[in-house]
Amino acid sequence: MTADDSFSRLEDDDYPAYTMGRAAELLGTTQSFLRAIGEARLITPLRSAGGHRRYSRYQLRIAARARELVDRGTPIEAACRIVVLEDQLEEAQQLNAAYRRETGTADSTAAA
Numbered sequence: 001m002t003a004d005d006s007f008s009r010l011e012d013d014d015y016p017a018y019t020m021g022r023a024a025e026l027l028g029t030t031q032s033f034l035r036a037i038g039e040a041r042l043i044t045p046l047r048s049a050g051g052h053r054r055y056s057r058y059q060l061r062i063a064a065r066a067r068e069l070v071d072r073g074t075p076i077e078a079a080c081r082i083v084v085l086e087d088q089l090e091e092a093q094q095l096n097a098a099y100r101r102e103t104g105t106a107d108s109t110a111a112a
Contacts, residue, residue: 013057014056015057016045016055017054019052019055020034020054023055023063027060027063027064029063029067033070034053034063037063037066037076037080040080042062042080042083043059043062066080
């Protein structure tokens with residue numbers, strides 16, 4: 001692996017570049033919060049060769065959304081479920097938009 005390969009990985013949203021401590025620091029939260037959303041199966045951090053949790057930028061964005069909800073008083077399990085449902089809705093909307101482009105079907109909400 002060359003140095004260029006290592007730097008290109010840092011731009012990859014799925015590359016587990018952040019330790020638990022650094023992830024918690026970036027999110028302004030605790031390591032126990034990261035463990036809790038892991039136990040709720042919102043995110044599953046990868047493990048280093050030594051068994052330490054590693055988080056990607058994508059996982060940190062998900063954790064940040066869950067933290068926003070928890071900070072507003074939503075129980076952690078409910079916050080995790082909301083984030084999952086939001087993600088599923090976004091994916092369904094993208095699939096619908098792609099289908100409409102492929103079939104030439106007009107967006108029914110555009111006329112309203």
